[in-house]
Amino acid sequence: MVWARKYVLKKHYTGAPKLSDYELVQYELPALKDGEILVKAEWIGVDPYLRVYDSVFKVPYDQFGLQVAIVQESKDPDYPVATRVVSHKGWCDYSIIDTKAPVKEVPWDIFYKLPDLKGLSPSLGVGAIGMPGATAYFALIEVCQLKAGDTVVITGAAGAVGTVAGQIAKIKGCKVIGFAGSDIKVKWLENELGFDKVFNYKKVNIHTALKEAAPNGVDNYLDCVGGEISSIIISQMNTFGKVVTIGSISSYNADPSQLPKVTILQQYIVPKRLTIKGFVIWDEYKRWSEAFTNLINWIKEGKIKTPEHITEGFTNIFEAFSGMLDGENLGKAVVKV
């Protein structure tokens, strides 16, 4: 018998998530049945969507999320002990997975073998070679269809998606302008990750800064944050520009009945024939491996760096989550169990 621990959300967030919203529960796992595996979480990703999806379930619910785990015990020869798998088991240390259960709903049923990372850290399975990396890949390459010479703007540039996205855009020959929330992030994105220009959105006049950095206008905008900054960026887009909207972190903690008001977009959408498209990576789940193949190659070639903000210890997972929502992370926020 194995004792497992999991975080259960007892009550819905009001505003920013609090540790007291959760309960850490210890429980005994049953014996394995045929076709099942016992896995131990090795890396747990904390991602902004956990905040949003709180409204999907009734409380109490087990805190879901993506994790890389190692098979400890196996009743499926296809998954021998020590195999690494990715699942949506979330904030728990040990869990049992029915390997034959069909993936009916993504992300809830996500389960796959970690691809061969060619020696890279398995933590990337919840980062650059996981959901956030695939998001950056499909959002820019398929939705925006980046062309060499395009000017690409990325908000939330220092986040798990933004860091990969900026480097993909550089690989594609684009000019990349980022917005992030601290001077340290700004320097780091410019100096370490090769962004052409990054601004601390808290300190600059966004309108003026962007005008100077993108005097010929913006062709593609990866919108991770929503808010007034997005209205300003969209106001500077070129004709037939494309906006791919993957998040709205600036208003995740807002009361849904009193969402913030921002400058109207229609006045720019029409004359510039802009396309704004909401993108959710779950829709492309069956094709993630396509993104992973390219991302692994780019990382191995040194074209993409994979910064991570690592929090150690299973019981520090809430702090990692909360810190990520506050923008403390440089790169992918991940917990080493």
Added chain:
Amino acid sequence: MVWARKYVLKKHYTGAPKLSDYELVQYELPALKDGEILVKAEWIGVDPYLRVYDSVFKVPYDQFGLQVAIVQESKDPDYPVATRVVSHKGWCDYSIIDTKAPVKEVPWDIFYKLPDLKGLSPSLGVGAIGMPGATAYFALIEVCQLKAGDTVVITGAAGAVGTVAGQIAKIKGCKVIGFAGSDIKVKWLENELGFDKVFNYKKVNIHTALKEAAPNGVDNYLDCVGGEISSIIISQMNTFGKVVTIGSISSYNADPSQLPKVTILQQYIVPKRLTIKGFVIWDEYKRWSEAFTNLINWIKEGKIKTPEHITEGFTNIFEAFSGMLDGENLGKAVVKV
């Protein structure tokens, strides 16, 4: 020699256009050269884009716009006297057109023979069988790709585009919900044009009214107005819903440096995977005749009615324009010269 009159915009609008912004100028037209025709305006359309495009030019400029005119004198055998043509000559009574001049820029160089309207009023050449009709056609059929059973919402429903669009959506088997600005318009759209449900946006709680009229959500939204009403409608869209944005009349008179603020859209765009697309009918200019063929048939079959708000007299054109911007028109606002 022919004396012509035209309206010249002397100074840029500040807020709502004023008659005093214009000067009525009388001038002599030169003799025709080979390949030229002298035309007399018969119907002049007043459209919202005239308000917006004020910022495109330096003043003074001749007020542009679409008109149906009749050839009075011809030095091109392809355009004999009495031929009707459509051009962008705007607010003038007589003008000279070089029939061989290439259409380099739309709308500025628009010029074509009025199609055979099969006995319908030539005024439709600036309405249902003109730019507004083509807008409704391509926006709904190509951008939204309407499917039978879809729920379609239209703002500015009583306008030149909205009236045609609602009826196209009915032809395609959709449920059509409109928003307009007076009780008279509401009744008229429901009783005369067959909209399933129309609301006076000035009187209802838009959120509640739409929830009741579209309990299963909105699949397509033809956004003619922008503003908070658009944020509310977009908040009730279904997954993979499509918004085609063709105008933002609610903020046309706003100071461009102080555009109105509305509820943020990103919070709906992402989870619902919405697509919002700015659409400008000039881009489809070469294909207008395709729309006209269908529209003429539908009108002849009685499936589309073509209400017009006719102002008589060339010198009343400003009142027609101003009234249209204020929403006085039921259907296409047109001036009979």
